[in-house]
Amino acid sequence: MNALWDLAARRADKPLWRLLVEMTPEELVDAADLRYLSDVLTREQAIALLAEMEPTRGRRIADLESRGGYPCYTTSAGWLGYSDDKLRRLLHQAVDEGYRHVKLKVGADVEDDVRRLRIAREVIGWDAKLMIDANQVWDVPQAIEWIRRLAEFQPHWIEEPTSPDDILGHAAIRKAVAPIGVATGEHGMNRVLFKQMFQAGAIDFCQLDAARLASVNEILSVYLMAKKFDVPVCPHAGGVGLCELVQHLSIFDYVAVSGTLENRVTEFVDHLHEHFTDPCIVKGGNYVLPSAPGYSAQMHEASVAAYSYPSGSAWSADSPS
Amino acid sequence: MNALWDLAARRADKPLWRLLVEMTPEELVDAADLRYLSDVLTREQAIALLAEMEPTRGRRIADLESRGGYPCYTTSAGWLGYSDDKLRRLLHQAVDEGYRHVKLKVGADVEDDVRRLRIAREVIGWDAKLMIDANQVWDVPQAIEWIRRLAEFQPHWIEEPTSPDDILGHAAIRKAVAPIGVATGEHGMNRVLFKQMFQAGAIDFCQLDAARLASVNEILSVYLMAKKFDVPVCPHAGGVGLCELVQHLSIFDYVAVSGTLENRVTEFVDHLHEHFTDPCIVKGGNYVLPSAPGYSAQMHEASVAAYSYPSGSAWSADSPS
Numbered sequence: 333m334n335a336l337w338d339l340a341a342r343r344a345d346k347p348l349w350r351l352l353v354e355m356t357p358e359e360l361v362d363a364a365d366l367r368y369l370s371d372v373l374t375r376e377q378a379i380a381l382l383a384e385m386e387p388t389r390g391r392r393i394a395d396l397e398s399r400g401g402y403p404c405y406t407t408s409a410g411w412l413g414y415s416d417d418k419l420r421r422l423l424h425q426a427v428d429e430g431y432r433h434v435k436l437k438v439g440a441d442v443e444d445d446v447r448r449l450r451i452a453r454e455v456i457g458w459d460a461k462l463m464i465d466a467n468q469v470w471d472v473p474q475a476i477e478w479i480r481r482l483a484e485f486q487p488h489w490i491e492e493p494t495s496p497d498d499i500l501g502h503a504a505i506r507k508a509v510a511p512i513g514v515a516t517g518e519h520g521m522n523r524v525l526f527k528q529m530f531q532a533g534a535i536d537f538c539q540l541d542a543a544r545l546a547s548v549n550e551i552l553s554v555y556l557m558a559k560k561f562d563v564p565v566c567p568h569a570g571g572v573g574l575c576e577l578v579q580h581l582s583i584f585d586y587v588a589v590s591g592t593l594e595n596r597v598t599e600f601v602d603h604l605h606e607h608f609t610d611p612c613i614v615k616g617g618n619y620v621l622p623s624a625p626g627y628s629a630q631m632h633e634a635s636v637a638a639y640s641y642p643s644g645s646a647w648s649a650d651s652p653s
Numbered sequence: 654m655n656a657l658w659d660l661a662a663r664r665a666d667k668p669l670w671r672l673l674v675e676m677t678p679e680e681l682v683d684a685a686d687l688r689y690l691s692d693v694l695t696r697e698q699a700i701a702l703l704a705e706m707e708p709t710r711g712r713r714i715a716d717l718e719s720r721g722g723y724p725c726y727t728t729s730a731g732w733l734g735y736s737d738d739k740l741r742r743l744l745h746q747a748v749d750e751g752y753r754h755v756k757l758k759v760g761a762d763v764e765d766d767v768r769r770l771r772i773a774r775e776v777i778g779w780d781a782k783l784m785i786d787a788n789q790v791w792d793v794p795q796a797i798e799w800i801r802r803l804a805e806f807q808p809h810w811i812e813e814p815t816s817p818d819d820i821l822g823h824a825a826i827r828k829a830v831a832p833i834g835v836a837t838g839e840h841g842m843n844r845v846l847f848k849q850m851f852q853a854g855a856i857d858f859c860q861l862d863a864a865r866l867a868s869v870n871e872i873l874s875v876y877l878m879a880k881k882f883d884v885p886v887c888p889h890a891g892g893v894g895l896c897e898l899v900q901h902l903s904i905f906d907y908v909a910v911s912g913t914l915e916n917r918v919t920e921f922v923d924h925l926h927e928h929f930t931d932p933c934i935v936k937g938g939n940y941v942l943p944s945a946p947g948y949s950a951q952m953h954e955a956s957v958a959a960y961s962y963p964s965g966s967a968w969s970a971d972s973p974s
Contacts, residue, residue: 368816371793371825472692495689497845499820500852504692524818531821 333547334577338627348627349580352548353389353587357382360588364552368524372531378556385591392587401618402582403432403593404600405463407570410436416451423455430616433461433488433597439469442481449485458486461597463515465491472501476508489513489537496520502534515539518568522546523553530561537595539568542577551581555589564590569599575612576605576628579619607635654868655898659948669948670901673869674710674908678703681909685873689845693852699877706912713908722939723903724753724914725921726784728891731757737772744776751937754782754809754918760790763802770806779807782918784836786812793822797829810834810858817841823855836860839889843867844874851882858916860889863898872902876910885911890920896933897926897949900940928956 341348352360357379366375396402406429409422419436426434436452438445445464452462464487470478475493490512494501496519506514513536520526520540529535538558545551558565565585567578582598590596598619605611608631610624622628638646662669673681678700687696717723727750730743740757747755757773759766766785773783785808791799796814811833815822817840827835834857841847841861850856859879866872879886886906888899903919911917919940926932929952931945943949959967 368792368819368822370795371822471689474691495845497843498689498849500849501689501692501845522818524816524822528819528821 333549334543334627334629337548338629342626345625347580347622347624348548349583349587349622352580352584353393357386360552361556363549364556365523365546365549366553369527369553369557372527373553373557373560377560381556381559382588385588388591389587392591396583396586396621399618400616401614401620402579402586402598403596404598404614404617404619405433405435405461406431407435407465407599407601408603409434410448410452410465412437412440416448419448420451420455423452427456427460431460432617433463435463435465435491435599437467438464438482439466439478442478445478445482449482449487453485461488463487463489463491466493468492468495468519470494472498472504475501475505479505479509479512483509483512487512489515491515491537491539492518497525499525499528499532499534502529503532506534506536513537515566517541518570519544523550523557526554527557530557530563535563538563538565539599540565540581541568541571542574542581543571548581555581555585559589564595566596567598570601572604573608573629573631575600575614575619576608576610579612579622580627582619583621607631607639654870655864655948655950658869659950663947666946668901668943668945669869670904670908670943673901673905674714678707681873682877684870685877686844686867686870687874690848690874690878693848694874694878694881698881702877702880703909706909709912710908713912717904717907717942720939721937722935722941723900723907723919724917725919725935725938725940726754726756726782727752728756728786728920728922729924730755731769731773731786733758733761737769740769741772741776744773748777748781752781753938754784756784756786756812756920758788759785759803760787760799763799766799766803767806770803770808774806782809784808784810784812787814789813789816789840791815793819793825796822796826800826800830800833804830804833808833810836812836812858812860813839818846820846820849820853820855823850824853827855827857834858836887838862839891840865844871844878847875848878851878851884856884859884859886860920861886861902862889862892863895863902864892869902876902876906880910885916887917888919891922893925894929894950894952896921896935896940897929897931900933900943901948903940904942928952928960 337348341351344351360382361375361378406426409426434456436448470493472494479490493505496516502514502516515537516535517539518541540554555565567581569575569578578598600614610628613620638644641647658669662672665672681703682696682699727747730747755777757769791814793815800811814826817837823835823837836858837856838860839862861875876886888902890896890899899919921935931949934941959965962968
């Protein structure tokens, strides 16, 4: 489905975000999969949400162009296993590159987390946003206890505190750790899960994944529900090629759906972009608006050949890992 | 995992249900996957639930033997697409075979459903239980409206009224259509989904599937939560070999977990048992207690050979379909 949207945009000779923002509200809703959602969003409501923003789309495209693109944050500084020195160096580098949001992994050892978050605040200060990500490591009661230990560092959000399927668990955690925001979605398998996350008041940030949901058709539905429930969407992009995809979605969201950048920031991970024919361009903490036709999904033929399993050269025994 | 449990029971020279009912509460809980469940069930609580039933296990084994086995219902009468005459004939046959529960598919056309349910009540009377199954066809508001149209036939449960992932949707439907019970679970992908179904009061009947959950290890966790929340488990068995598996689980549940047959009835579909070396035996609306060693999961070598894709004879062009 992602390949089809990529082809559709190439055929129209436009980047995907532009193809989408040139569609009418009715065309967009026709493409959205609304099945199982009518208890929270009807077709008529979806069209009305989009129609309200339609007259001002052009203004927001101009705004993105003038501000240098769509805001992003970096995950590259804060992996577990980095030494304190490396963490400090990468955080300084992120600040120097213009990032106002950084994210650290947590959840292996609470004393380590306290020390690492202290280093992070020393480097980035208290005005920049500091996010933490537990990658599903905790049960619900443990999540609440652990996050409260880290509250002194004023995390902007806690990401994936528990099982990604646990709607009611996220709602309980959110209630217990406010004002720290709860974020999840990279493992959200379909729109029915997101519907319930919104209904239950379970999340402060919706981190949909462009390659886990059923492409633009299902993603549109999640953006429309997020608009209705006033939950910011901050897409997940920690995967090969995900940054290339989500930049289009975030731009579309701002221009045609949400109409705001408040509390919006899209992930950026600086890995493996060299395999794509139209890699995303990030400058000063922003995704620069893509201009090449397509969904930026095409890989270099040499990369596809080298990494195709099992015949690609990367899989041969004497290949460097 | 199912094959491993099958092998473990064969190695012990016991049917799986007997292997399980001879394990101590601690051994059973060691085998159960309790991760992400501690907000509703701790290890200590799980052991206590099982320990309470342990002294009387033998009495319930004797009870099942004397009553002829574990009660089941048939789905074979009520498929959509059967003519009214065939439906009537199959329902008469089910009654003659001793069934006190029958299930009909609904959801394609409401007037057809009304007519078919009227036929069913004419044949089975009003003392037998009549279940209906929509196989996920409705959105939540439509489900409520449709089920209310069928309420005059006093369905025992409505099965899969909407998306199997929609915990809050099932809870809303259940509230709206009571006293008709809500049943789901055959597409319940893991214990975290079932945990929330119980927490939200979303279901009256838990229809776990022996081959969708991660085998006995995850199934144990669902049975333990069902016990705590006092929700009867009526396993799904509409699939090749599922009847063979679930009979062991239902017997184990009665003997070691729930301790009751009230509102419990396990699905039986009379299809494709001939491919198994130890097919389940159903008599008078009961699964007869299996006596052969294993989880009844082994297929005949000839069946495996014929249906292995793509080399099996069943896949060749001139094979009868």
